[in-house]
Amino acid sequence: xxxxxxxxxxxxxxxxxxxxxxxxxxxxxxxxxxxxxxxxxxxxxxxxxxxxxxxxxxxxxxxxxxxxxxxxxxxxxxxxxxxxxxxxxxxxxxxxxxxxxxxxxxxxxx
Amino acid sequence: xxxxxxxxxxxxxxxxxxxxxxxxxxxxxxxxxxxxxxxxxxxxxxxxxxxxxxxxxxxxxxxxxxxxxxxxxxxxxxxxxxxxxxxxxxxxxxxxxxxxxxxxxxxxxxxxx
Numbered sequence: 001x002x003x004x005x006x007x008x009x010x011x012x013x014x015x016x017x018x019x020x021x022x023x024x025x026x027x028x029x030x031x032x033x034x035x036x037x038x039x040x041x042x043x044x045x046x047x048x049x050x051x052x053x054x055x056x057x058x059x060x061x062x063x064x065x066x067x068x069x070x071x072x073x074x075x076x077x078x079x080x081x082x083x084x085x086x087x088x089x090x091x092x093x094x095x096x097x098x099x100x101x102x103x104x105x106x107x108x109x110x
Numbered sequence: 111x112x113x114x115x116x117x118x119x120x121x122x123x124x125x126x127x128x129x130x131x132x133x134x135x136x137x138x139x140x141x142x143x144x145x146x147x148x149x150x151x152x153x154x155x156x157x158x159x160x161x162x163x164x165x166x167x168x169x170x171x172x173x174x175x176x177x178x179x180x181x182x183x184x185x186x187x188x189x190x191x192x193x194x195x196x197x198x199x200x201x202x203x204x205x206x207x208x209x210x211x212x213x214x215x216x217x218x219x220x221x222x223x
Contacts, residue, residue, distance in 0.1 A: 031209040042114075042200050042214030043153070050209065088152060096141075096160070096207040097168065102152040 010105040013079055020075045021104045023089030031092040034063055034074045036085045037103070043088060047074070079108045113137045116201050116215035123222055129188040131218050133201030141204045142184040143212065144168070144176060146197040153200065159184060160207075191222045 013019045025032070031050045035043040047063040049056040049072070056063045062075045072089055086103040093099075114135045123129050135142060141160050145153040155168030157176035165176055173195060175187040188195055198219050202212040 030207075033211070035212075040216075042202075042216050043212075044214070045211045048209070048211060090153075090212075092207070092209050094207075096166065097155055097158065098143075098204075098212060099155070099169070100145075100153040102150060 009102075010107070012107045012109065014109050015079060015081055017079055018075060018077045019079055019106060019108075020073050021087045021089075021106065023072045023074075023101055025070050025072075025089070025091045027091070027093060029067075029091045030094055032063075032065055032072050033090045033092065033098070034061075034072075035088045035090060035100070037088065038085045046087075076106075081108050081110055084108045114201055114203055114213050114215040116199075116218045118218060119216065120219045121221070123191050123220070125192060125222055127188075127191045127222070129191050129220065131186040131188075131199055131201075131220070133184045133186075133215060134182050135184075135201075135203040135213070136182065137203050137205075137213060138181070139203035139205050139213075140181070141206065141210075142178060143202045143204070144174075144184065144186045145200045145202065146170065146195075147200060147217075148197050156186065156199075188220075191220075193222045196220060196222045 033048045034046045037043040049065045060077045065072045088103045090098045090100045117132045143158040144156040154170045158166045159178040178184050202214045204210040204212045
């Protein structure tokens with residue numbers, strides 16, 4: 001997508017390590033969401049962070065939002081093999097649409 | 111139980127063929143969406159709807175029609191399928207607009223030969 005994009009196509013880490021996926025966007029947003037898609041499944045939401053929030057946590061996940069630089073990050077600590085998936089950021093605007101980035105493939109090795 | 115159900119899960123059709131992809135949600139959500147997913151493009155919005163009888167155009171609508179017959183049911187129609195429409199299609203529902211969580215179905219893989 002030209003409006004939202006993750007900064008790296010693929011990442012690889014070893015189990016137990018931490019990893020960060022970055023996302024940038026090009027328009028004013030109402031909220032930014034992070035989704036994870038495992039092989040053979042539909043995407044599932046991980047975190048929703050609204051435009052007036054700077055940080056959101058969900059267990060081992062932490063998302064940040066910087067509206068001045070129009071960027072967001074998703075950090076995963078103590079990664080597990082089951083975290084292997086494609087991670088998408090998705091930006092919401094006041095048009096009612098949710099625009100997804102192209103995704104970052106994360107591989108967690110044993 | 112799956113709250114967003116798509117059918118068929120897999121479909122092969124010929125160029126010029128007529129295809130209908132179906133989606134049913136049991137979340138009582140107002141919004142429903144159709145996305146296509148292709149390698150290197152992520153998820154791209156085709157059409158969406160905020161209620162029965164309503165249809166909104168997404169980002170890649172060409173070659174697709176859609177119809178929302180009830181709050182639960184949203185259909186994607188390809189009346190003259192082309193090989194460029196070979197893709198993985200996802201339906202999703204949400205309670206409100208883009209500040210709400212989308213709940214996705216498991217996808218429908220379409221191959222146009």
